[in-house]
Amino acid sequence: MTRGLTIGEFAEITHLSVRTLRRYHESGLLEPDRVDPVSGYRYYTAAQIPQAQVIHRLRELDVPLAVVRQILATSDADARAGLVAGHLRRLEDELDRTRAAVVSLRRLLSPAVPPEVVLRTEPPRLVAAVAGVVGHDEVLTWYADAMAELDEAVAGHERLGPPGGQYDNALFRDGRGPVLVYRSVADPPERGRVRPVELPGVELAAVVHHGSHDDIDVTYGRLGAWVVDHALAVDGPVHETYLVTPADTPDRTAWRTELAWPVFRLNPSPNRPTPNR
Template sequence: MDGVELLTIGEIAARSRLSPKALRLYDRLGLLAPARVDSATGYRWYRPDQVERARLVALLRQLDMPLARIAEVIALPGEQAAAEVAAYWTGIEERHAVRSAVAAHIRDRLSGRRTHMYEVRTVDAPEQAVLTERRHLLTDELPRWIPAALGRLTGVAGECGGVAGAPFVVYHSDMSLDTDGSAEACVPVADRAAAQAYVTAATGGGRTADLRVEPARHLAYVRITKAQVAHPQILSAFQAAEEWISARGLTISGPCREIYFADWDAASASDEVCDIAFPVE
């Protein structure tokens, strides 16, 4: 380090607004290694050009970015690092939006205020053969998994006589942001024999679907728009259906489901796209 005037840990702490304790932690984690360490005392010195790196680490910590991710960001070239920060902050904003919606839903529920009144209807659904894909998921994984799973199953159905009805998702157990639950994507298929042959032949690594028979059911359902499908707004629809069923002395006889009867991509936020349904007796 001949010819370079090194900074003490106190000096770089003052310039970067990081505490000496934080600097020692970042050294242990490999985020900001000092230019020289005294072998006898353990005292640290830093190069002046490390001030900017220290300031960047401090700024990223203000975003509550985990230290492991900070290490990844500062190791990237400028444009890639900027893109990674943008992706991280987009995720933060999305989670904040979800929490804001949850808070509004809880407030309305506690106050007894309803922002939307739902009409509950009933229908008899016939027995049908369905191609299925089942997965354990958290609530925030559903928006990505549902369209992907239904897309895969629709592709298989295309080789088995085509799709014979509206695709749907069955919830076999409760789930939340912290606890996963069992969800089953289902696509009715026209040719049961062809679907069975496909599933049997695909047993093993290439298998993308199972086949089962969904029994005939009497359903009580609420129809909702694309905007209302988002969590937690959708919980109000589930609650409305459950209250209607209870008020009429009916019994829920199977797991709840979301039936997607419209073209999701072509629908606007105000278009009706989904039925929230409960099998009842």
């Protein structure tokens, strides 16, 4: 029987610490080839070097222990690749959330620029729409599916304006609420989930958000502060109008989204200015 590699020698070859190798052993990720029953010394083989390095790389990517075990126990290369790819997608989602938080924080910490808010009247109009009750964490997926269905349903219909959406305040307050997305087209069709819907006339306080939605919450916050400062109250769901979208250009800096709240005037305060109409 060959002596094998001591844990120290194995650590030097794999560039993993003895402490890390012991932890891998205790967690069942990497069993030594043998353990001396008298001394308790651990011995490894050269064939275990790649496995140790694979485990190390997976843990560097914060792959959970249970998933690491699945990957090591799976002999099918495609299945292993699928497990790794699934975790990488979760990492990418986390990176997106981190990037969005950093963008928002930078804007919040920079000197506030007064938003260019306009007050306008939106007349009643008939649109092609898809409506549903959606959880806050489901909105993006629901929106993508609904807009794809809308685009298919209104193909060939004359476009009368940009697409939009209305998001009930319960969605943000309670985490779930009514949502409606629409396209303004001539002769709105009825097909699948798509229905003609009449949007009522409304008074809006509106501002245009520039760029991606990573920091759209900051623009919403500044719009809300403006509404309060001008003695107005919110009276209905959030309105979004997608003026320039990823479908129009891949340039994120060129994207434009109008954010608006239905408003009504509170009792006027002598210390507050009257908005220009």
